Amino acid sequence: MWNAVDLSLSVANPSxxxxxxxxxxxxxxxxxxxxxxxxxxxxxxxxxxxxTLSAVITDRQGNTTTSxxxxxxxxxxxxxxxxxxxxLNIDGRMERAWVFLMSESGELLVNAExxxxxxxxxxxxxxxxxxxxxxxxxxxxxxxxLDITSxxxxxxxxxxxxxxxxxxxxxxNLSVQFxxxxxxxxxxxxxxxxxxxxxxxxxxxxLQLTQSPTKLFIRSIGNSFKLLQHx
Numbered sequence: 001m002w003n004a005v006d007l008s009l010s011v012a013n014p015s016x017x018x019x020x021x022x023x024x025x026x027x028x029x030x031x032x033x034x035x036x037x038x039x040x041x042x043x044x045x046x047x048x049x050x051x052t053l054s055a056v057i058t059d060r061q062g063n064t065t066t067s068x069x070x071x072x073x074x075x076x077x078x079x080x081x082x083x084x085x086x087x088l089n090i091d092g093r094m095e096r097a098w099v100f101l102m103s104e105s106g107e108l109l110v111n112a113e114x115x116x117x118x119x120x121x122x123x124x125x126x127x128x129x130x131x132x133x134x135x136x137x138x139x140x141x142x143x144x145x146l147d148i149t150s151x152x153x154x155x156x157x158x159x160x161x162x163x164x165x166x167x168x169x170x171x172x173n174l175s176v177q178f179x180x181x182x183x184x185x186x187x188x189x190x191x192x193x194x195x196x197x198x199x200x201x202x203x204x205x206x207l208q209l210t211q212s213p214t215k216l217f218i219r220s221i222g223n224s225f226k227l228l229q230h231x
Contacts, residue, residue, distance in 0.1 A: 005041045007022065007053070009057075017057060017059060017060075018062075019031065020055065020056070021056045022037075044125055048076050051070075052071075053071055078101065078134070078157065079157070083161070087114065087116050096114075097137060098136075099137075101154075104131075104132070104152075109122075109124040109132060131156075170208040170210055173209065174214075174216065175205075176198075176216070177204045178198065191209055191215065
């Protein structure tokens with residue numbers, strides 16, 4: 001759930017209801033004595049997290065019935081933890097980088113500049129979509145080049161940065177073998193120090209590693225879910 005959510009309570013015999021009370025984690029959202037039992041909950045007034053919605057129904061004989069529903073509030077579109085050394089290049093200079101979230105129609109939802117070691121929470125209080133397009137933009141080579149990596153259909157939740165600042169000293173190489181690969185669907189394969197696009201029908205790719213241990217991510221382009229995370 002996110003933004004404003006319409007809640008509706010169905011009661012078998014509404015004429016026998018004396019009182020209805022709906023709570024979120026024990027806090028009363030609304031009370032009603034007559035049908036229809038409806039309420040618009042602005043979830044932006046509470047923090048992201050898991051909630052128990054409880055409907056407490058009291059009939060005219062004084063009997064009480066409670067019905068519970070588990071929900072998750074997700075008003076933050078994306079949370080990103082920037083590694084402590086993410087923007088430090090081989091010469092010790094700090095590079096600059098940004099992250100952008102856009103709707104499927106190309107509307108800019110929110111953007112932020114990355115800083116080493118910070119936690120970024122990206123939100124847009126009016127956006128109701130489940131997914132969006134994410135772009136990582138890196139200004140490198142003393143501001144002479146701009147490298148952009150984009151992913152579509154990214155779901156709300158957490159994101160691990162895919163791109164890495166180039167020119168870091170490699171500490172080794174990684175060969176990834178793909179078995180039974182058919183078709184032409186592309187995948188974005190990345191580590192902390194290198195990235196490549198792999199098309200189904202091939203056999204393997206070879207990536208540089210700039211730290212050990214490292215993480216390997218394989219994302220389906222156009223679907224943008226994380227298929228594998230391995231250390």
